[in-house]
Amino acid sequence: MSEHIPPGTAWYSLPSPFPMKRGGQLHGARLAYETWGRLNADASNAILILPGMSPDAHAAHSEADPRPGWWDWMIGPGKPIDTRRWFVVCVNPLGSCKGSTGPASIDPATGQPYRLRFPELSIEDMADAASHLVRGLGITQLACVVGNSMGGMAALALLARHPGIARSHVNICGAARALPFSIAIRSLQREAIRLDPHWNDGQYDDQAYPETGMRIARKLGVITYRSALEWDGRFGRVRLDPEQRDDDTPFGLEFEVERYLEGHARRFVRAFDPNSYLYLSRSMDWFDLGESHGGDVHAVLATLTGLRQALVIGVKTDILFPIQQQEEIAAGLRSAGCQTRFLAMPSPQGHDAFLVDEARFGPALAEFLHTVPLHAHDPGKVA
Numbered sequence: 448m449s450e451h452i453p454p455g456t457a458w459y460s461l462p463s464p465f466p467m468k469r470g471g472q473l474h475g476a477r478l479a480y481e482t483w484g485r486l487n488a489d490a491s492n493a494i495l496i497l498p499g500m501s502p503d504a505h506a507a508h509s510e511a512d513p514r515p516g517w518w519d520w521m522i523g524p525g526k527p528i529d530t531r532r533w534f535v536v537c538v539n540p541l542g543s544c545k546g547s548t549g550p551a552s553i554d555p556a557t558g559q560p561y562r563l564r565f566p567e568l569s570i571e572d573m574a575d576a577a578s579h580l581v582r583g584l585g586i587t588q589l590a591c592v593v594g595n596s597m598g599g600m601a602a603l604a605l606l607a608r609h610p611g612i613a614r615s616h617v618n619i620c621g622a623a624r625a626l627p628f629s630i631a632i633r634s635l636q637r638e639a640i641r642l643d644p645h646w647n648d649g650q651y652d653d654q655a656y657p658e659t660g661m662r663i664a665r666k667l668g669v670i671t672y673r674s675a676l677e678w679d680g681r682f683g684r685v686r687l688d689p690e691q692r693d694d695d696t697p698f699g700l701e702f703e704v705e706r707y708l709e710g711h712a713r714r715f716v717r718a719f720d721p722n723s724y725l726y727l728s729r730s731m732d733w734f735d736l737g738e739s740h741g742g743d744v745h746a747v748l749a750t751l752t753g754l755r756q757a758l759v760i761g762v763k764t765d766i767l768f769p770i771q772q773q774e775e776i777a778a779g780l781r782s783a784g785c786q787t788r789f790l791a792m793p794s795p796q797g798h799d800a801f802l803v804d805e806a807r808f809g810p811a812l813a814e815f816l817h818t819v820p821l822h823a824h825d826p827g828k829v830a
Contacts, residue, residue, distance in 0.1 A: 455481055455512025456546045459580045471566030475555045478580050479504050479539040479546025484530035491822045493586045496537040497598030500727050503545035506537040520805050527813035541576040542568040542727050544720035551720040563649040568726045570734040574604035589613040590819055596620050600734050606751050615756040615819045619801045622772040623744040624735040632671055633728045636664035640721050649722050661716040666708045674764035674797035748779025757787040758815040767798040
């Protein structure tokens with residue numbers, strides 16, 4: 448299975464060897480990233496975006512890659528993350544298959560893909576890799592680090608492991624630790640992949656590929672990314688027209704919602720490496736920001752005293768990263784003396800609302816970033 452690399456991608460070479468938190472190291476590893484806007488003279492106007500599990504670094508269109516990005520409505524001139532003011536960097540996480548080094552990448556020691564020889568991956572590894580990219584771009588301190596979903600986990604790890612790396616933080620549908628429900632869902636997704644005979648202990652190729660396992664894994668994920676409220680309002684109990692059904696297949700697709708999930712899954716399965724999916728999924732299960740403090744997340748968040756401002760956003764209908772997890776983050780940041788605003792969005796779209804609910808999320812980020820000082824020595828504004 449080959450990597451999927453967007454045409455506008457740039458690469459940053461990580462230190463070699465690059466040590467991994469849970470043991471092992473990488474040689475010749477790199478991160479894929481894209482940028483928008485221009486870095487100012489004192490390199491103080493940089494915003495780092497850490498995305499969720501499946502997106503690539505192409506968050507918005509650019510001259511190098513005019514395709515719409517996964518957050519195109521959020522990033523650009525005059526948009527909530529205004530590239531006339533900010534220099535924006537989006538990094539594909541370490542372990543992914545979208546340009547950064549991961550299980551689908553070539554192991555320089557063997558000349559073959561890493562597959563399951565890739566070291567155990569942690570959220571902390573992603574954070575450490577991102578910190579090297581930031582420094583490598585000549586940025587001493589970020590104006591803001593923005594983390595969505597898994598990226599919200601990585602952003603917290605970045606702030607905790609690299610004190611002072613950012614003046615402000617936006618955490619969207621993130622978490623300081625994995626909860627049992629999320630772990631259970633991801634466990635089922637991994638099991639679906641591993642039990643597909645074509646997975647073959649990670650030794651698949653394009654001809655013998657674990658498509659069924661990936662389809663089921665993706666369907667499970669999509670179900671948790673949205674809310675029951677949206678599924679009901681969007682599909683109800685609408686049945687497929689007779690010509691759209693496969694009556695020759697026992698218990699085949701009958702409802703419109705089933706067809707939607709099937710189409711969504713089929714578009715995904717060949718666009719994401721199964722082994723990378725397994726590694727990234729497990730890294731979220733392992734993440735617990737409070738691990739170094741006896742499991743006390745609040746104690747770790749309280750140490751982030753260099754952070755001036757934060758915006759924490761949760762979605763009331765999110766079942767994958769439920770809103771109490773964002774409330775926990777906001778409370779912990781406040782205890783560190785960080786001026787923190789918490790927003791509980793009533794979006795019906797669930798966990799994925801930040802990708803589609805422009806009317807709510809756009810103004811929230813625009814208002815917050817308006818209060819973030821452009822230079823490190825400037826006082827912040829009150830929203």
